Amino acid sequence: MSETTTEKHVFQAEIQQLLELVVHSLYTDKDIFLRELISNASDSMEKVRHLEGTEKNFKDAGDELQITLEMDKEAKTITLTDRGVGMTREELVENLGTIAHSGTKAFLQQMKESGGSPAGLIGQFGVGFYSAFMVADKVEVYSRSWKENGENLRWESDGKTGYEIEEVGELPRGVKIVLHLNESSVDFAEEFRVKSLIERYSNFVGFPILLDGKRINEVEALWLKNKSEVSEEQYKAFYQFACKSFDEPVYRMHFSADAPISINSLIFVPGENPEKMGFGKVDGGVSLYCKKVLIDPEPKGLLPEWLRFVKGVVDSADLPLNISRETMQDSALVKKLNNVLSKRIIKMFEKEASADPAKYRDFYKKFERFFKEGIATDFANKDALAKLLRFETSMTDAGEVCSLVDYVGRMKDGQEKIYFLVGQNRDQIESGPYVEAFKARGLEVIYFTDAVDEYVVDALGEFDGKKLASIRHAGVELDDMEKDGDALSEEEVTGLCEFLASELGEKVSKVSGGKRLVESPIIALVPEDGMSPQIRQMMKAMDENFKDEVKVELEINPRHPLIKKLAQSKSSSPETAKLVAAQLLDNALISAGLLDDARDTIQRMNSLMEKAMA
Numbered sequence: 357m358s359e360t361t362t363e364k365h366v367f368q369a370e371i372q373q374l375l376e377l378v379v380h381s382l383y384t385d386k387d388i389f390l391r392e393l394i395s396n397a398s399d400s401m402e403k404v405r406h407l408e409g410t411e412k413n414f415k416d417a418g419d420e421l422q423i424t425l426e427m428d429k430e431a432k433t434i435t436l437t438d439r440g441v442g443m444t445r446e447e448l449v450e451n452l453g454t455i456a457h458s459g460t461k462a463f464l465q466q467m468k469e470s471g472g473s474p475a476g477l478i479g480q481f482g483v484g485f486y487s488a489f490m491v492a493d494k495v496e497v498y499s500r501s502w503k504e505n506g507e508n509l510r511w512e513s514d515g516k517t518g519y520e521i522e523e524v525g526e527l528p529r530g531v532k533i534v535l536h537l538n539e540s541s542v543d544f545a546e547e548f549r550v551k552s553l554i555e556r557y558s559n560f561v562g563f564p565i566l567l568d569g570k571r572i573n574e575v576e577a578l579w580l581k582n583k584s585e586v587s588e589e590q591y592k593a594f595y596q597f598a599c600k601s602f603d604e605p606v607y608r609m610h611f612s613a614d615a616p617i618s619i620n621s622l623i624f625v626p627g628e629n630p631e632k633m634g635f636g637k638v639d640g641g642v643s644l645y646c647k648k649v650l651i652d653p654e655p656k657g658l659l660p661e662w663l664r665f666v667k668g669v670v671d672s673a674d675l676p677l678n679i680s681r682e683t684m685q686d687s688a689l690v691k692k693l694n695n696v697l698s699k700r701i702i703k704m705f706e707k708e709a710s711a712d713p714a715k716y717r718d719f720y721k722k723f724e725r726f727f728k729e730g731i732a733t734d735f736a737n738k739d740a741l742a743k744l745l746r747f748e749t750s751m752t753d754a755g756e757v758c759s760l761v762d763y764v765g766r767m768k769d770g771q772e773k774i775y776f777l778v779g780q781n782r783d784q785i786e787s788g789p790y791v792e793a794f795k796a797r798g799l800e801v802i803y804f805t806d807a808v809d810e811y812v813v814d815a816l817g818e819f820d821g822k823k824l825a826s827i828r829h830a831g832v833e834l835d836d837m838e839k840d841g842d843a844l845s846e847e848e849v850t851g852l853c854e855f856l857a858s859e860l861g862e863k864v865s866k867v868s869g870g871k872r873l874v875e876s877p878i879i880a881l882v883p884e885d886g887m888s889p890q891i892r893q894m895m896k897a898m899d900e901n902f903k904d905e906v907k908v909e910l911e912i913n914p915r916h917p918l919i920k921k922l923a924q925s926k927s928s929s930p931e932t933a934k935l936v937a938a939q940l941l942d943n944a945l946i947s948a949g950l951l952d953d954a955r956d957t958i959q960r961m962n963s964l965m966e967k968a969m970a
């Protein structure tokens with residue numbers, strides 16, 4: 357061994373500034389130091405693997421490639437050793453004393469942008485090697501580079517102004533870091549503490565991590581493996597362990613891509629919807645990794661909000677390890693991930709739905725609200741999501757569902773719109789006067805029966821270039837249809853409409869004779885730009901002073917016996933005719949879900965019954 361000389365160095369000004377912050381700021385998340393040091397060790401051993409393939413003289417490192425951790429409670433130290441490439445003297449100076457590398461630069465940049473108020477920033481930001489000084493008041497780095505004739509070196513610093521480097525006795529290749537824990541961090545010398553940190557942040561690191569001789573990271577990073585190499589059992593175990601789930605996933609997506617961004621992902625769709633089971637809004641269940649190292653267990657913006665029910669792992673080698681949670685959401689990389697992943701997941705649902713429609717229907721029943729939320733909030737995926745909707749229609753059997761794609765495929769020649777009606781359930785919709793005209797013409801009507809459907813249809817607007825049209829609203833033109841049976845003459849119809857319009861006055865905007873009705877005498881149509889009954893109910897529930905003059909258009913059925921009788925009795929017994937006119941309007945409003953106050957209706961019914969029995 358050559359004569360020991362100690363070189364003293366002063367940290368670059370920025371590093372001093374950074375260390376000052378690391379040590380003195382009120383950080384919340386000291387825990388990350390171990391993640392940072394383990395990732396450095398793992399990166400360094402990845403380099404060894406690479407050298408094995410490229411350097412002729414590099415001898416096979418074999419089983420050596422592992423990270424060991426030892427704790428000494430007495431001495432209050434944690435020692436972390438790796439068998440990576442190590443660092444030469446120049447590299448120690450360059451890497452651990454200057455600000456040449458990306459992580460620290462980005463950190464300082466962020467700090468500037470945050471207007472010099474760094475409290476809180478550090479906890480959210482990986483500051484690489486320097487995070488060691490969050491928990492230690494002295495750090496020693498023993499290092500021997502893989503390069504020929506590498507020196508055996510010891511780097512030491514108290515994280516204040518500078519560091520020293522000296523030569524020491526023979527070392528194995530790699531780096532050994534000794535953290536001398538500061539007073540407030542001595543509990544990190546406890547085995548259980550370190551073990552839980554490894555399990556949380558570094559469970560999937562690709563090299564064995566040994567804690568006092570025992571391997572901690574047992575779970576393989578399945579998402580980086582080839583699908584064909586993973587068994588069903590392994591997937592299940594991973595889902596239950598890594599996603600902390602107890603049920604069976606319904607669907608699974610194991611997806612990798614290199615362009616436009618590196619992605620390795622393993623996504624599971626759970627069997628039950630916790631929001632439906634009364635657990636309130638759940639947090640996102642997909643964690644973000646960079647090369648097996650956890651970046652964020654609940655990354656904001658990685659997936660659209662509506663996909664918060666899926667669970668799993670996304671790993672992108674393109675992400676910087678120390679991306680801050682605050683900037684994450686705005687990061688172009690995360691946006692790209694979001695874009696690619698959400699499209700992929702939707703495609704997966706589409707594929708699964710056509711492969712096994714019954715299974716999808718059961719799944720859909722539990723999770724439909726998420727898709728609907730997506731349609732209303734995720735503009736980019738709106739159209740793709742619309743294909744995932746399922747509903748009953750006038751042409752499906754009760755309990756059977758179909759999709760918009762099915763609907764469009766069945767549209768009649770010349771049909772331009774997609775007809776729908778929102779109601780409470782199939783029976784309620786079918787017992788009303790609206791569907792009959794469409795059924796009679798062979799036009800299919802979608803039955804939307806979920807309370808939020810009104811908003812969904814509103815947000816969707818159209819599908820496949822065809823407008824969605826509510827059959828409760830005026831403005832849906834139907835062809836005339838000649839029907840059997842005597843009808844009132846045009847003149848009689850006009851007379852009756854005038855009578856009704858003057859009787860009902862303010863309450864109606866228009867009365868006309870139509871050919872749409874088959875069984876019912878009268879129908880109330882909401883004006884084309886008018887509020888639907890569901891929205892109106894909602895507004896009323898939210899605001900007790902909400903006032904809305906309901907003015908409907910009435911369409912009468914000139915073939916219906918009641919209408920024909922009314923046309924006669926308006927002159928023969930005007931008293932009764934007036935009562936019947938008012939009652940017809942109320943009946944139409946009840947069918948439309950628009951009658952607010954039934955007191956008059958009941959009184960009138962009583963009078964009519966009295967008359968009927970006279």
Ligand SMILES: Nc1ncnc2c1ncn2[C@@H]1O[C@H](COP(=O)(O)OP(=O)(O)OP(=O)(O)O)[C@@H](O)[C@H]1O
Nearest residue numbers: 396397400440442451457458459484485486531677
């Ligand atoms: N265990 C190690 N073995 C070999 N080199 C190391 C080790 N730890 C750190 N280094 C070197 O020191 C450099 C600085 O490490 P630091 O953790 O501060 O930032 P970084 O890992 O480069 O940042 P980023 O996260 O942006 O990649 C590393 O790039 C690496 O070259």
